[in-house]
Amino acid sequence: MFEKIKIYMRNKDKVYIYMNEEILFFENQELSSILENLREEIETDEEMAVSVILHYPYFLFKEDLQDKNNFINKNLKYICKKYYLNHMENRYVNLYMERKQINDIKNVCRQAGFKLMDIKTDFDIIYGFSKEEDVEILQVGEINSIRMLVKNEKIEELEKLDLKLEDMEDRENFDFGDMKTFFCEEEDIRNIFQNEELENNINFLRKNNQLELGDLKNIKLKDVLVVVVLIGIYVFLNGMIPLGKQAEKNSNLKKQVKSLESEYLKEKNEKLPDYSEELSKLNEIDNGIKRKEYYSFIKFLVDNSVNGIDYTKVKYENKKWLIQGEIENFDNFEKFENSVRKKYENSELGYIKDNDETTVFEYTVSEKE
Numbered sequence: 001m002f003e004k005i006k007i008y009m010r011n012k013d014k015v016y017i018y019m020n021e022e023i024l025f026f027e028n029q030e031l032s033s034i035l036e037n038l039r040e041e042i043e044t045d046e047e048m049a050v051s052v053i054l055h056y057p058y059f060l061f062k063e064d065l066q067d068k069n070n071f072i073n074k075n076l077k078y079i080c081k082k083y084y085l086n087h088m089e090n091r092y093v094n095l096y097m098e099r100k101q102i103n104d105i106k107n108v109c110r111q112a113g114f115k116l117m118d119i120k121t122d123f124d125i126i127y128g129f130s131k132e133e134d135v136e137i138l139q140v141g142e143i144n145s146i147r148m149l150v151k152n153e154k155i156e157e158l159e160k161l162d163l164k165l166e167d168m169e170d171r172e173n174f175d176f177g178d179m180k181t182f183f184c185e186e187e188d189i190r191n192i193f194q195n196e197e198l199e200n201n202i203n204f205l206r207k208n209n210q211l212e213l214g215d216l217k218n219i220k221l222k223d224v225l226v227v228v229v230l231i232g233i234y235v236f237l238n239g240m241i242p243l244g245k246q247a248e249k250n251s252n253l254k255k256q257v258k259s260l261e262s263e264y265l266k267e268k269n270e271k272l273p274d275y276s277e278e279l280s281k282l283n284e285i286d287n288g289i290k291r292k293e294y295y296s297f298i299k300f301l302v303d304n305s306v307n308g309i310d311y312t313k314v315k316y317e318n319k320k321w322l323i324q325g326e327i328e329n330f331d332n333f334e335k336f337e338n339s340v341r342k343k344y345e346n347s348e349l350g351y352i353k354d355n356d357e358t359t360v361f362e363y364t365v366s367e368k369e
Contacts, residue, residue, distance in 0.1 A: 003049070004048075004049040004050065004051055004117065005017065005018070005019045005038070005048060005049070005050045005051075005114070006018040006019070006050070006051050006052075006053065006193050006196060007031075007050060007051070007052045007053065008053045008054075008055075008122065008189060008192060008193065009031070009052065009053070009054050009055060009058070010055045010142055010184065011055065011057075011142050012030075012031070013027060013028050013029075014026075014027060014142070015027075015029065015031060015034060016189055016193075017034070017038065018190075018193040019038075023186065023189055023190060023193070031105070031108050032108045032111065032112060035050075035108065035109065035112035035114060036112050038112075039112055039113050039114075047113060047114065047115050048113070048114050048115065049114070049115050049117050050109055050114040050115065050116055050117065051116075051117050051118040051120070051196060052105055052109075052116065052118065052119050052120070053120050053121070053122055053125065053192060053193075053196060054119060054120070054121055054122065055121075055122055055141060055142060056121050056122055056123045056139070056141060056146055057141055057142060057143045057144065058097060058101065058121070059095045059096065059097050059121055060078070060095070060096040060097070061093060061094070061095065061096070061160070062093075062094055062096070064096075065078070065096060074096075076099075077098060077099065078096040078097060078098055078099065079096065079097050079098075079099055079102065079204060080094050080095070080096050081094070081095050081096075081097075081202050081204060082094060082095075083095045083124070083202055085154065085155040085156075085158060086154040086155065088154075093158060095121070095202065097119075097204050102119060102204060102205070105119065106205075116205065117205070118203050118205055119203060119204040119205045120196065120202065120203055120204075121202065122139070122192050123139055123146050123148070124202050125192050125195055125196055125198070126139055126148075126182055126191075126192065127148060127150065127155065128195060128198045129191065129195040129198055130150065130180060131150050131153040131154075132153070133150075134150060134151045134152070135150050135178075135180050136148070136149050136150070136178065136179050136180065137149075137150065137179070137180050137181075137182070138161075138176065138179045138180070138181045138182070139181075139182040140163060140164070140165050140168055140181065140182065140183050140184075141164060141165060142164060142165055143164055144160050144161060144162055144163060144164055145160070145161040145162075145163040145164065146158070146159070146160055146161070147159050147160075147161055165183065165184060168183065171183070297321060297365070298314075300339075300343060301314065301323065304335075304336050304339055307327070307332040307333075307335050307336055308327055308328055308329055308332045309325050309326075309327050309332065309333075309336055310325055310326050310327070311323060311324070311325040312324045312325050312326060312360075313325075319366060319367045320364055320365065320366050320367070321364070321365040321366075322362070322363075322364055323362070323363045323364075323365070324360070324361070324362045324363075325360070325361060326355075326358040326359065326360045326361070327358060327359050327361070328357070328358050328359075330354075330359055333352070333359060333361065337349070340363060340365065344365045346365065346366035346367070347363060347364065347365045347366075348363070348364045348365075348366075349361070349362075349363055350362035350363060350364055
């Protein structure tokens with residue numbers, strides 16, 4: 001049983017999975033497909049916990065935002081977290097992540113039967129297991145790089161550099177000095193996975209999102225007007241469509257309809273005549289008619305026996321008469337057949353065979369529908 005599966009997404013086409021202390025790499029595969037395949041391999045119906053680590057380009061600094069001066073759009077489109085560089089000095093930078101990206105990851109995990117526990121960033125984890133020493137850290141990324149200067153376990157400098165992984169193919173020729181470098185080697189990936197729980201600084205799945213009140217001074221008049229208009233529309237619609245009163249009214253109408261329905265059925269049952277005696281008489285008449293039909297058919301067979309027919313078998317079953325017999329003169333059989341067809345339309349000749357001395361036959365006569 002796995003306590004928690006860890007996922008490290010460098011980008012949508014490069015995904016690493018950490019389970020049972022083993023690293024699995026998936027390239028050019030959708031996260032949904034990867035998780036569905038994992039679910040089949042694990043063979044359990046229980047909901048499993050999963051932690052997602054995202055490469056830092058998934059997160060934006062304030063200068064990266066397109067609507068950085070639009071207070072409303074910025075706070076509706078993104079989730080903002082304070083990333084503290086120094087708690088004692090209350091020095092931090094704001095990190096942003098699109099709400100849509102977070103919801104997409106949550107939905108993919110839920111649909112595959114996994115419970116998403118965390119959404120963390122890789123550079124924060126690298127800082128967490130490197131802060132014991134004063135060090136300058138360079139993490140080379142898929143789009144750009146990030147540099148951190150750590151002193152006394154605090155981040156003194158944090159900046160992005162215009163340097164990406166594909167520019168470092170001949171990295172042996174680069175002189176990084178005393179920098180601690182992180183690329184995308186297996187050892188780097190393993191360190192991120194194994195130290196994921198050491199630093200609990202920032203988690204975009206938590207509810208402690210930040211509203212940038214410092215930006216309130218930058219709110220423009222049109223932003224205020226938009227909010228006022230939205231509130232006005234809500235109040236207007238709420239007044240025009242009093243949902244609470246309407247729901248209560250509908251409930252009362254349902255009760256009245258049920259009451260009227262019960263009264264109607266009760267009154268109808270009281271007025272409904274009792275036809276049990278008449279039904280009993282009808283059943284007796286019906287049975288009498290059936291007995292009369294049986295007698296009539298037997299009388300028909302007896303009357304036709306004068307034509308020299310000897311009945312060897314007469315049987316009634318499943319609303320059908322089965323007649324078997326033999327006759328010496330074939331002309332007499334034709335008379336019998338004409339009588340049967342004339343009186344009983346639903347008759348059928350089963351067979352007729354000519355023996356040396358007599359002719360044997362079988363007829364089936366069905367009751368009238």
